[in-house]
Amino acid sequence: MKPPGFDYHRAASLDEACELLSACGEGAKILAGGQSLIPMMNFRLARPRVLIDISNIAEPNPVSEEPGGIRTRATTVQRVVENSSLVQEKLPLLSYAIRHVAHTQIRNKGTIGGSIANADPASELPAMCLALDAQFELRRHGARRTVPAAELFVTYMTTSLEADEIISSILFAEPPKRSGWGFHELARRSGDYALAGSSAVITLDGANRCTRARIALFGVAATPVRAITAEESLLGQVHSASLVKDAAHLVQGVLEPESDMHVTAAYRRSVAEVLTVRALDDAFRRALAAR
Ligand SMILES: Cc1cc2nc3c(=O)[nH]c(=O)nc-3n(C[C@H](O)[C@H](O)[C@H](O)COP(=O)(O)OP(=O)(O)OC[C@H]3O[C@@H](n4cnc5c(N)ncnc54)[C@H](O)[C@@H]3O)c2cc1C
CATH class of the missing domain: 3.30.390.50 (CO dehydrogenase flavoprotein, C-terminal domain)
Incomplete structure (x- = not known):
């Protein structure tokens, strides 16, 4: 089956994506790896009026270390996090869990932010956010806020993200020594x-x-x-x-x-x-x- 018609914008930066999301209003959706959204559109379970594609945004430092832990950009594909030596060393649980997400081909396209925003209760990554005390940096046009994992997942495939908000990055806390x-x-x-x-x-x-x-x-x-x-x-x-x-x-x-x-x-x-x-x-x- 083919999806219903929609308008399409390709954002060159997260700032532009936020601007577009705010300008397009109700019915606009972010398209990241498309591994969940496109099948849902094809089955007509999702009918966005506008897609804002963030899959071509190349952000610096897709995975980086900072005092609170390891930060991953939301647009980073799952396979990059899985193969990151920093993640393997500091967050072996995350590295191991990601290998259980779908198949390699899907992890080469699917993003960390997409899996979290999709909030499927059977998904591995949202649960890893709870196990690793993750904090999400959320962005909208002209504003930012930080939300802990315990406050993001509301119910089945629903988060506390506002309609014009984007997950921009995720900070996973490194567990203490021993x-x-x-x-x-x-x-x-x-x-x-x-x-x-x-x-x-x-x-x-x-x-x-x-x-x-x-x-x-x-x-x-x-x-x-x-x-x-x-x-x-x-x-x-x-x-x-x-x-x-x-x-x-x-x-x-x-x-x-x-x-x-x-x-x-x-x-x-x-x-x-x-x-x-x-x-x-x-x-x-x-x-x-x-x-
Ligand atoms: C055959 C198959 C098997 C799968 N098996 C598993 C599995 O075992 N475990 C698992 O966890 N997943 C599985 N998945 C889903 C896969 O992990 C997806 O990659 C992931 O759920 C969505 O990531 P994406 O980047 O493709 O997001 P998309 O499909 O592009 O988007 C998904 C949703 O998130 C929103 N979104 C995306 N990025 C952002 C952002 N930065 N900020 C705000 N909203 C955003 C979109 O608007 C959309 O609503 C499977 C998928 C397929 C096709």
Whole structure:
């Protein structure tokens, strides 16, 4: 199927894209990699009146280090972040998780900002934003603001972005020293969206007690979710099988999965807990090995 008709503008800079977005008003949409928007237009699930193409904007420093962590420009394609040696060294969880997004060809076109703005609850990157305390820099014509990940994802494929706002960059916090990470997802086939997924970041002190924990899940509610009660149950504790099992059980409190043509909600609940046990065990193991 072909999309309904639309006007098309190619922006030469993010400033120009913001100007166009503000001038075109209701019905205008940003086109980044087109890997989600174009299929939705072809299925007529999205009917933008105007497309503002930002895919040719070459921004300097697509991935850079700064005191708060690692900043990626929103227009950076996913494959560049996946292959960045800086990301592999400082944010191995992000580097590993991106490899689970679709297929290489799609990651060569799809952008970091596009995946986050698309806010599919089964997507890996929005959940990584929660696990890594990300902050988004949002821009509109003549203004900027910073929003933490916890405030961006509102409900199914909906963010708190205003209609004339663009995500310009994402700052991922680098976890403290002696941190370890874990990531597990279940998908029907490699490259498919996850049926459910879980990730964890654990930080230990010199006595191997947990001082900081992040648990973020995807595919199990209308948004990616952080399991804060489960995180808190780990604080001050040393790793044990029962500690991890009990914490993973606590994630049930934040899950609101749905049944669909693939699996039931009950199955998603059960898988999410198992994946959280695995993610936590991996995160503790890596943190224990870290110096
Ligand atoms: C076969 C297939 C399998 C896939 N599997 C997965 C998967 O397993 N996991 C996964 O996470 N994703 C998956 N995807 C989606 C893929 O990751 C997309 O690349 C991503 O969702 C959208 O990125 P994009 O740059 O292509 O954005 P686009 O499709 O261009 O845009 C998506 C939405 O974001 C908005 N947007 C884009 N950039 C910005 C910005 N900077 N600021 C504000 N709004 C913006 C657009 O207006 C649009 O509403 C899959 C896609 C396909 C086709």
